[in-house]
Amino acid sequence: MYRSSKLKTIILSICFLSIISACSLSSEKPNDLNIEVENFTYTNQENVPFGLSDLENKVWIADFIFTNCTTVCPGMTYNMVQLQSKMKEAGVDAEIVSFSVDPSIDTPEVLKEYVSKFGADFSNWHLLTGYSDDIIQKFAKNSFLTIAQKDENSDQVIHGTAFYLIDQQGIVLTKYDGNNPDFDQIIKDIKSLE
Structure with missing residues (x-):
């Protein structure tokens, strides 16, 4: 009798802990990258300076694209537009920042x-644009642990395809597949930072 009661208590305790763990995980803030974004001021699509100080106390999503891209960028840009629409529907407040990895071609007007x-x-x-290839290459590597490098054999640029979530303090928390993003997860993660 005592063993049976003790066993029930142990099983109930395990179930209770599992439920508590699941609840706390669902509202947990993502933080698998934890990278501080380097200070920057570049030029936006309106041809005015825009930088990290403009994003202070704001949650933002970032990606790296270029307009002459013949592979992943059209799909990523389409997905970012879908994310923007879904964020608006969900009442989620976040900025979107796209860094050009081909600044010599991507003028503000071309990007817009x-x-x-x-x-x-x-x-x-x-x-954003208005910097050299070298600057965006170093910035992508240092702030997002990703590549942004001209392909020596073509007019294309090799670059990462992730969407990045950055918190109000300019810390890159996590990344998502920009080619096939889980919109619900991104929105949930943004909400966890509000």
């Missing part, structure tokens, strides 16, 4: 025209 074709809303989307 490119993203406009996908139906982007520029009220919270910032397309």
Whole structure:
């Protein structure tokens, strides 16, 4: 009798702990990267300076694209427009920042025209350029642990395809597959930072 009672107590305790753990995990803030974004000021699609100070106390999503891309960038840009729309529907407040990895071609005007074709809303989307290839290569590596390098055999740029979640203090918390993003997870993670 005593053993049976003790066993029930142990099983109930394990079940209770499992439920508590699951509940705490669901509201936990993502933080598998924990990288501080280097200070920056570049040029946005309106041809005005825009930098890390403009994102202070804001949650933001970042990616790396270029307008002459013949592979992943159109799909990533389409997905970012979808994310922007879903964030608006969910009442989620976050900025979007796309860094060009081909700044010699991607002028502010070219970037704006490119993203406009996908139906982007520029009220919270910032397309950045106005730096050298070397600067964006180092910035991508140091702040996002990703690559941004010209392909020596073509006019293309080799770059990462992730969407990154950055918190109000400019810390990169986690990343998502920009080619096949889990929109619900991204929105949930943004909400966990509010």
